[in-house]
Amino acid sequence: MAGLVLTFTGLAGPYWPVVIAGLYGAGALIAPPERPAPPGFPSPSERLAEIRADFGELGGYLADVDLPPAAAARLTELTELLAALLEPGWVAEALARDPEGVHAVSRTVRQDVPEAVDAFVRTRWWTRLTPGTESPERHLERQLGLLHEEAGRLASALRDAEQRRQESHTRYLEDRRQ
Structure with missing residues (x-):
């Protein structure tokens, strides 16, 4: 979202694809990894x-x-x-x-x-x-x-x-x- 705001406000300039990709990558690294579902043992x-x-x-x-x-x-x-x-x-x-x-x-x-x-x-x-x-x-x-x-x-x-x-x-x- 921050990349889109920077792009539409003109602050990213001609480097907007790099800014969006970089922010997306940073978000992917910060986000917690998907955890596997626990086994379905009987109750x-x-x-x-x-x-x-x-x-x-x-x-x-x-x-x-x-x-x-x-x-x-x-x-x-x-x-x-x-x-x-x-x-x-x-x-x-x-x-x-x-x-x-x-x-x-x-x-x-x-x-x-x-x-x-x-x-x-x-x-x-x-x-x-x-x-x-x-x-x-x-x-x-x-x-x-x-x-x-x-x-x-x-x-x-x-x-x-x-x-x-x-x-x-x-x-x-x-x-x-x-």
């Missing part, structure tokens, strides 16, 4: 939606597996807790704000539960061929119990975070009153 809500879909697929797999009653009861407790954590709503939003929690639920749904159940099914077959070894049912029950404890700790941590949030808001309102 926490999108990640939870993917985990929900995988959890549904896991439920179909678990429905086809024949488990002993004690292990089936432990598995039901675990899947109910995971379903409550993944249910859309404020709980899932609280979980989405905790990347470690999202990772723990993802690992439980995508890796730990399928591995525990698959190992049980495979080991149960081998145990029939070699009786007298430790029962695979006991291992499965212990594994599911440990996974339930881990999910319970996550739920407790989310509850504690919400409780701290509530207490913080109470303190804020009390401080504002003074």
Whole structure:
């Protein structure tokens, strides 16, 4: 713009193309460079939606597996807790704000539960061929119990975070009153 003003006012004289080109070049050097767009990683809500879909697929797999009653009861407790954590709503939003929690639920749904159940099914077959070894049912029950404890700790941590949030808001309102 300054080059056009200099040209039309006659101050650039016969050198007006050089003045305009020079000012344009100076502007191009001063201007910030174009920055590349950041990568489009999935948002926490999108990640939870993917985990929900995988959890549904896991439920179909678990429905086809024949488990002993004690292990089936432990598995039901675990899947109910995971379903409550993944249910859309404020709980899932609280979980989405905790990347470690999202990772723990993802690992439980995508890796730990399928591995525990698959190992049980495979080991149960081998145990029939070699009786007298430790029962695979006991291992499965212990594994599911440990996974339930881990999910319970996550739920407790989310509850504690919400409780701290509530207490913080109470303190804020009390401080504002003074």
